[in-house]
Amino acid sequence: MTVCTDDIASLEQEAKEVRRQSLQIIHDAGSGHPGGSLSGADILTALYFGGIMQFDASNPKDPARDRFVLSKGHATGLLYTVLARAGFFPQEDLVGYRKINSKRNLSGHPHPKTPGVEIATGSLGQGLSVAHGIALSARLDGLDFKVYTLLGDGELQEGQIWEAAMSAQKFKTNNLIAIVDFNKVAQDNITKDLKDLEPLEDKWSAFGWEVIRIDGHNMTEVMGALKRPLDKTRPRVIIADTVKGKGVSFMEGKTAWHGVAPGDEDLERALKELE
Amino acid sequence: MKDGATRDGYGAALQDFGDNPKVVVLDAGVSDSTRSKKFGDKFPDRFFNMGISEGDMVCTAAGLATAGKVAFATSFACFLLGRTMDQILVSVAYSNTNVKLVGTHTGIAVGPDGPTAQMIVDLAYTRAMPNLTVIQPADYEEAYQATKTLINHNGPVYFRLGRSKVKGLYDSSYKFEIGKGSVLREGSDAVIIATGVMVQESLAAAELLKAENIDVSVVNISTIKPLDNELVANQARKTGAVITAEDHNVFGGLGDAVLDSLANQDIMVPFRKVGVEDTFAETGSQDQLFEKYGLSASHIAATVKEVLAKKTASQASI
Structure with missing residues (x-):
């Protein structure tokens, strides 16, 4: 049973459980993306269990709900774990992760057939535009919901991210919150060597966004940034410095753990570290 | 029977039937030519000119659609489709969002702008996509009626329109229906x-x-x-x-x-x-x-x- 709390210690404990379960389902599936699931675990824990996002898991299409778009669509080990723990579907159904005839359509990358998922992602660079479109809709309908999206740092190399950044500036979209899971590591290489993103705060600022930079594994900072009142005229980006594979020593900072499932022994070691 | 370009039938219908609050129209910086501006002039709050960024436009439309809107994403077909196959495949077709992709200036009929502006592969692109309905009206009246139909239709559609004037083929007694020749x-x-x-x-x-x-x-x-x-x-x-x-x-x-x-x-x-x-x-x-x-x-x-x-x-x- 997952509780909603703003108690930091409880959230840290929940984040640990989320990490364990994410690794477990990736292991059971035999494939998946552990590194980027572990790096985003504290952020998603805060969003879903820290009282930040307003939602009713039993009514996932509630028009007034806050939205979340997993733009870095490969981190489904994390997303499905969080959605199940938040009550969008039973945790038992996680056995269908990456399996044929999956009861909740728990595909390797998300699809809206899964309760709690707004749109398909998995081709990087699209989620910020989608999140922005949802945010614009709130304005038209006179609703005050917020839209959160989790971006990967490698994903910021996609040009469309910056198209969307310009659009949100143009429309002064103030209910859009992008969170960059800045884990510094992509599939092939460290992000910096693929194409350097820094100075990243300056880039977002130049595109007209309110920028907050935090340690994405410090729950106090994560909660503090997510709770801060929004600017009236600007979208917000939270640049969360994270570590790929966070919490499992042999996975941390390693490209090798971008898209490989842990085997039995590795899982056992990882779960021990996450006790 | 009215002579006119199919894009004109589109613009006129958006103006005439766009009072439905679910309708939103997006364009990628060419709204005067695509005629989506007709909607924008009348319903500015529900018109989004996204600038010259078609991929962003298509995904923004998809986002609006997930929140209950019928989103018409409009541009010249060569850019709308040529630049955004991936966005259409993932955010529109696979996600099955209520986005109407409206590509104008299709085919070699576009003329002097040459092959970069003459879209001749869009039907191949869109036919190959699961979930996508593909519609191309033949005259002004059919374009007008089809646009009205699309406002009330749920699901992703590619709507192929032309730049040049065509002779009127249908009068208002014609009833356009999706799937019927x-x-x-x-x-x-x-x-x-x-x-x-x-x-x-x-x-x-x-x-x-x-x-x-x-x-x-x-x-x-x-x-x-x-x-x-x-x-x-x-x-x-x-x-x-x-x-x-x-x-x-x-x-x-x-x-x-x-x-x-x-x-x-x-x-x-x-x-x-x-x-x-x-x-x-x-x-x-x-x-x-x-x-x-x-x-x-x-x-x-x-x-x-x-x-x-x-x-x-x-x-x-x-």
Whole structure:
């Protein structure tokens, strides 16, 4: 049973459980993306269990709900774990992760057939535009919901991210919150060597966004940034410095753990570290 | 019957039926030409000019659609589709969002802007996508009615429109329906199955053939996917010879759709496609290009005669 709390210690404990379960389902599936699931675990824990996002898991299409778009669509080990723990579907159904005839359509990358998922992602660079479109809709309908999206740092190399950044500036979209899971590591290489993103705060600022930079594994900072009142005229980006594979020593900072499932022994070691 | 470009029918219908608060229209910086500006002028709050960033526009439209809007994402077809295949595949087709992709300035009919602006592969792109319905109206009235229909239709659609003025084919008594083709002329020797601007060329070809005592049907297929298989079969069986006509590459468009339909229904009749013969055209006027690249009425008429010769030969062999 997952509780909603703003108690930091409880959230840290929940984040640990989320990490364990994410690794477990990736292991059971035999494939998946552990590194980027572990790096985003504290952020998603805060969003879903820290009282930040307003939602009713039993009514996932509630028009007034806050939205979340997993733009870095490969981190489904994390997303499905969080959605199940938040009550969008039973945790038992996680056995269908990456399996044929999956009861909740728990595909390797998300699809809206899964309760709690707004749109398909998995081709990087699209989620910020989608999140922005949802945010614009709130304005038209006179609703005050917020839209959160989790971006990967490698994903910021996609040009469309910056198209969307310009659009949100143009429309002064103030209910859009992008969170960059800045884990510094992509599939092939460290992000910096693929194409350097820094100075990243300056880039977002130049595109007209309110920028907050935090340690994405410090729950106090994560909660503090997510709770801060929004600017009236600007979208917000939270640049969360994270570590790929966070919490499992042999996975941390390693490209090798971008898209490989842990085997039995590795899982056992990882779960021990996450006790 | 009103003469006019199909893009004009689109703009007029958005203006006339856009008061539905669910309708949002997006454009990528060419709204004056696509006619989406007509909507923007009347309903500025629900019009989003996204600038020259088609990928962002398509995904923003998808986001609006997930929140209950019917989102018309509009641009020149060459950029709307050419630049955003991935966005359409993931955020529109696979996600099954209520986005209407509206591509104007299609085919070599665009003329002097040359091949970068002449979209001739869009039907192949869009037909290949699961969940996507593909519609191309043939005149102003049909475009107007189809736009009205799309406002109330749920699901992703590619709506293919033209730049140039076409002769009016339908009056207001016509009732556009998704998935239904219409017979504009009944004949017994062959059927020309056409779409878009090629419908008027096909009707002109039928007149040329009539002077030679050749009597052809002309069918307008405005929904290319899902195709009106029944109408195709009826006309093929009745006439025994089929010619398709489209302002698009001969690969992947209407011709292939009809050929698939005939084969799947075990109908073996002489068949030819009229279209752009797997080449890029060049700059020039629409008439010049249609003549040089084999899309003119006279070329369609010649193709009909070619097919009729095969039909006669195959009948003789039976």
